[in-house]
Amino acid sequence: MSALMTRIRYALRSARRQRLRTVALVGGVALTTALAAAIACIDLGVRDATTTRAGETRLIVYRENRFCPFASALPQRYDRQIAELPGVAAVVPVKIVVSNCRASLDVVTFRGVPVEDLRAMAPRLAAGSLDAWAGHGNGALVGRELAARRGLRVGSSLTAAGIDVVVDGILESDDPQWRNSALTHLAFLQERAARGGTGGIVTQFDVTVSDPARLEEVARAIDERFKADEAPTATRPQTAFVARAARDVVALAGFSSLIGIGAVLAAFGLLATTMVNVTRHRSREFAVLRTLGFTDGGISAIVLAEGALVGAFGGLLGAGLAWLGLSRAGLAFTMEGVSITPRLDPSIFILASACALVAGLLATAIPAWTASRARLVDLLRGAS
Amino acid sequence: MSLIECRSLCKDYRRGGEAVHVLDHLDLSIERGSYTALMGPSGSGKTTLLNLLAGIDRATSGELLVDGTDLARLDRNQLALWRSRHVGYVFQLYNLVPVLSAYENVELPLLLHDLSAAERHRRVVEALESVDLASRHGHLPRQLSGGQEQRVAIARALVTQPTLLLADEPTGDLDRANADAVMDLFGRLHRERGQTIVMVTHDEAIARRAERTVRLEKGRLASVEAAR
Structure with missing residues (x-):
């Protein structure tokens, strides 16, 4: 020994x-x-x-001087005008409703997105089906971490912020925003959030640029485009947006x-x-x-x-x-x-x-x- | 030939800035296979001499040869290794490691030797049998009586088959019956194995169990008496 x-x-x-x-x-x-x-x-x-990376291509367009999803309201029609700007590869209008706007460990975030835009993104599903969600007006694709936190499975009901949805799929994603959200049809969320009012209003636009080098240039162009409009915008790279929002x-x-x-x-x-x-x-x-x-x-x-x-x-x-x-x-x-x-x-x-x-x-x-x-x-x- | 040779051995301590001569030019020989009791009043240098013989302490001057080895020439680690091979030490207060069983306490010094597990086991069992405690091998020290603890300590001292068994008042904390049992054990080791034993004691009756009694006074050799 x-x-x-x-x-x-x-x-x-x-x-x-x-x-x-x-x-x-x-x-x-x-x-x-x-x-x-x-x-x-x-x-x-x-x-x-929150750290901006060299290859970042995602911009978040928010209402200028607004810092909460409840306060940020942008006309959905902006999406076409943003899409026309040079360097923009894709625009997704997003309606966001949260159960709690303040810092919390258990917030349910609903993200309403157009069905066709989500199909184009080809999201990864751990369970359930995109087709079932697409054909289901009050369906939701729930992010893996939100599902784990709330014990949700395909077929479960989720109620938060006065909104009822049925889980049609469990979403896998590298983006923590998606892993902690319930993705719904945009129109459904707009209708529910407006409490019977008209739709056509979104919280933000998720913009993908064609070239990471043009990220700042595109952001400036978007804000310039709507500077004199009814709803001026503030556009930031996604990481900078998260860093500001979650400061x-x-x-x-x-x-x-x-x-x-x-x-x-x-x-x-x-x-x-x-x-x-x-x-x-x-x-x-x-x-x-x-x-x-x-x-x-x-x-x-x-x-x-x-x-x-x-x-x-x-x-x-x-x-x-x-x-x-x-x-x-x-x-x-x-x-x-x-x-x-x-x-x-x-x-x-x-x-x-x-x-x-x-x-x-x-x-x-x-x-x-x-x-x-x-x-x-x-x-x-x-x-x- | 003598197993132990002390020539003009001195040990000084400083106490309150003053030098205290605990051993003062001590000359002493102890034969191989002998059984010696060291006696003397408190402060006469008995335990100091025992510690020097064990390589636990160093002489201030003079020469100390044990089995031909000049202990002054060994450094701390060499002394430790030398102790592990040549010395078995029995304390007055047993000093078993409290978290180890009787078996593990006896096995402890063997862990420093290059032995197979089977050989280690054989030796531990043999040592425990020699002190009649084989049946208590799994007991922790706190589960043993004082006499049993001391017998385990003796087994631990013997298990390496040391050249020299040193005991510092081994019966000092025992009642008469247990003291007699320990002395019987020492006597048997001496007679049957030819074990060299040097034992410090204050007790005349215990000292009489040895072959000879060496008396120290003020760090000097006062007398050497053979057993009657």
């Missing part, structure tokens, strides 16, 4: 017999890792949704990152303090081990192995809990009709586990050194 395995085996035995201490330490590391991983996933989601969520995510870093540091401090105390409490045990012939390095290795085991188990457990929790919860931060969802990137969970392991080692580095350097005869005076 290698010397290292001997130390690990001893550390395992010790950890197994000190169940309460081990469970408390592993639990603390697990919770901290879970928190850190969850915050990192949210942060990644925020970046995904409070972005600020909260930033603040939660700070809290997360603080929690990780506090947990590390507690772990280190606990390991210092544990090691001090075990000075007699280490004196005995050294009397038996364990070397300085051997004693250090035992302390480090215990820290590494606590870090490794806690890290894996925490990463697993975070993964499970985030994937099951269907968490989405929604504000003013735009949603930001955590991105469950496997590298975050691997990194979080590795950090927990390193933290376990670092937390025990000084106790390990102290335990190995103490004068044996002094330790034994206290032991005998």
